[in-house]
Amino acid sequence: LLQFLRNSSSNSSSSSKGRVPPGSLGVPVIGDSLNFVKALKRNDPWRFYGEKRAKYGPVFKMSLLGSPVVILPAPAGHKLLFGSEEKLMVNSWPVGFKRLLGPGSLTSLTGEDFKRMKKVFMSFLKPEALQRYVPRVSQLSLKHLEDHWEAYAGEEFAIYPAVKSFIFSVACSSFMSLETEEEQLELEEPFAIWTKGLLQLPVNIPGTLFHKALKRREVIHDLLGRLISKRRQEFLQGRASESSDMLSVMLSYRNEDGKPACTDAEIKDNLLLLLFAAHDTSSSTLTLSLKFLAENPYWRNQVLQENLAISQEKSGQDGYSLEWDDLRGMKVSWRVLQETLRLQPPALSGYREVIQDFEFGDYLIPKGWKACWTVVSHRLPEFFPDPEKFDPSRFEGDGPTPYTYVPFGGGPRMCPGNEYAKMVMLVLLHHLVLRFDWQLADPDEGVTMDPMPMPQNGLNVKLHKRT
Numbered sequence: 410l411l412q413f414l415r416n417s418s419s420n421s422s423s424s425s426k427g428r429v430p431p432g433s434l435g436v437p438v439i440g441d442s443l444n445f446v447k448a449l450k451r452n453d454p455w456r457f458y459g460e461k462r463a464k465y466g467p468v469f470k471m472s473l474l475g476s477p478v479v480i481l482p483a484p485a486g487h488k489l490l491f492g493s494e495e496k497l498m499v500n501s502w503p504v505g506f507k508r509l510l511g512p513g514s515l516t517s518l519t520g521e522d523f524k525r526m527k528k529v530f531m532s533f534l535k536p537e538a539l540q541r542y543v544p545r546v547s548q549l550s551l552k553h554l555e556d557h558w559e560a561y562a563g564e565e566f567a568i569y570p571a572v573k574s575f576i577f578s579v580a581c582s583s584f585m586s587l588e589t590e591e592e593q594l595e596l597e598e599p600f601a602i603w604t605k606g607l608l609q610l611p612v613n614i615p616g617t618l619f620h621k622a623l624k625r626r627e628v629i630h631d632l633l634g635r636l637i638s639k640r641r642q643e644f645l646q647g648r649a650s651e652s653s654d655m656l657s658v659m660l661s662y663r664n665e666d667g668k669p670a671c672t673d674a675e676i677k678d679n680l681l682l683l684l685f686a687a688h689d690t691s692s693s694t695l696t697l698s699l700k701f702l703a704e705n706p707y708w709r710n711q712v713l714q715e716n717l718a719i720s721q722e723k724s725g726q727d728g729y730s731l732e733w734d735d736l737r738g739m740k741v742s743w744r745v746l747q748e749t750l751r752l753q754p755p756a757l758s759g760y761r762e763v764i765q766d767f768e769f770g771d772y773l774i775p776k777g778w779k780a781c782w783t784v785v786s787h788r789l790p791e792f793f794p795d796p797e798k799f800d801p802s803r804f805e806g807d808g809p810t811p812y813t814y815v816p817f818g819g820g821p822r823m824c825p826g827n828e829y830a831k832m833v834m835l836v837l838l839h840h841l842v843l844r845f846d847w848q849l850a851d852p853d854e855g856v857t858m859d860p861m862p863m864p865q866n867g868l869n870v871k872l873h874k875r876t
């Protein structure tokens with residue numbers, strides 16, 4: 410409370426050197442948190458931020474989750490934040506997230522430990538390594554469409570749950586080679602409850618969702634522990650390759666001194682992190698791109714034509730697997746996904762804890778506060794003319810002004826899974842658009858954020874099989 414009162418007393422909108430940015434910290438502890446959640450529910454964080462910008466200017470403070478937070482504007486504020494990791498600021502996640510993700514998670518690591526773990530991640534997630542997984546994801550997409558979509562041709566069908574289950578099953582397959590539905594289900598139930606705990610107050614008392622989520626974390630760790638032992642056996646018997654999936658990469662990656670780069674506890678924490686980071690983000694973007702395509706027949710046709718051309722190059726035979734090089738031909742499809750990420754980014758901002766006082770423009774940003782980048786710039790007309798319009802052609806040519814388009818963040822903490830997400834989304838979109846056409850069952854269905862954007866009712870469509 411004392412901290413809050415100290416921060417509130419510097420609540421001035423004066424812009425003389427050494428003053429903290431203007432803004433209001435609201436009611437103690439609660440601050441702006443409730444208003445922000447309300448804005449998310451009505452899919453309008455832009456108005457929430459916009460009102461504050463209009464009142465205080467582009468650099469302002471607010472209070473979220475009990476902390477004063479300074480919003481740094483694009484492009485200069487983003488450039489500073491992305492370039493200051495571990496110099497002026499460090500990555501900062503809410504306490505509940507940290508406990509559920511665990512101390513070995515990439516998000517919790519800093520300094521040399523962060524660099525070591527990032528190398529392990531990138532040896533699986535860099536484009537050169539991802540190439541080999543494209544045919545596998547292509548076959549999984551075909552099977553998913555056959556098993557979960559075909560039966561609904563001519564009927565109403567909810568897209569969001571289907572896409573979510575697809576993304577989960579691709580993650581299970583490519584991160585740890587869990588291929589059967591039975592194996593995936595064993596992980597899916599505890600994972601779903603674990604995810605629900607992330608946005609709860611971190612109160613570990615029996616009966617709370619947070620407590621349940623912590624318990625499920627133990628269940629998931631047990632399961633991952635068994636997978637690790639099994640994979641070690643397979644290595645000994647020469648039945649597993651070092652690059653077959655993320656689990657193999659984590660087990661076999663060595664530091665320069667020849668010692669294993671990851672402990673078992675770190676492997677478990679990071680497989681869980683990957684499942685979480687890959688799941689709702691890609692499901693949200695892929696689903697909402699299908700909504701935008703249903704609303705914009707011109708772009709739907711462009712995407713169809715582009716993918717038809719690729720299919721014809723592959724001799725048009727049904728059941729073919731896409732290869733990495735085929736993805737290069739999906740320029741329009743990628744622009745559609747980029748535009749979806751502009752209008753409905755799954756992550757609205759990234760928080761850093763300020764570890765050293767610094768100045769930004771006329772303001773002092775004090776040590777101990779939080780600073781964050783946001784996607785506010787995605788809907789500013791100075792960077793994106795006619796910002797509310799769905800227009801993938803914005804991404805032709807040089808694309809947006811640097812540091813204004815940030816769906817994956819930036820700097821050393823930029824999303825390491827961006828190429829993986831692009832690959833998985835493009836592959837499913839390719840097979841989907843060639844097999845099905847879809848119309849919105851309810852053209853007025855809105856979008857809500859919980860906290861990631863999703864259609865309010867699962868995106869019900871009338872599904873048609875293409876002949």
Ligand code: HEM
Nearest residue numbers: 516686687690691694756759817818819822824826829830
């Ligand atoms: C549309 C899909 C995705 C979007 C929009 C997205 C966006 C983001 C954003 C904004 C961050 C935080 C960056 C920051 O704090 O500055 C992040 C972090 C992260 N993402 Fe993604 N992500 C997506 C998919 C994925 C996938 C598929 C994976 C894994 C394969 C992944 C793995 C991670 C990890 C491990 C981090 C933490 C990085 C760190 O702390 O250094 N993401 N992502």
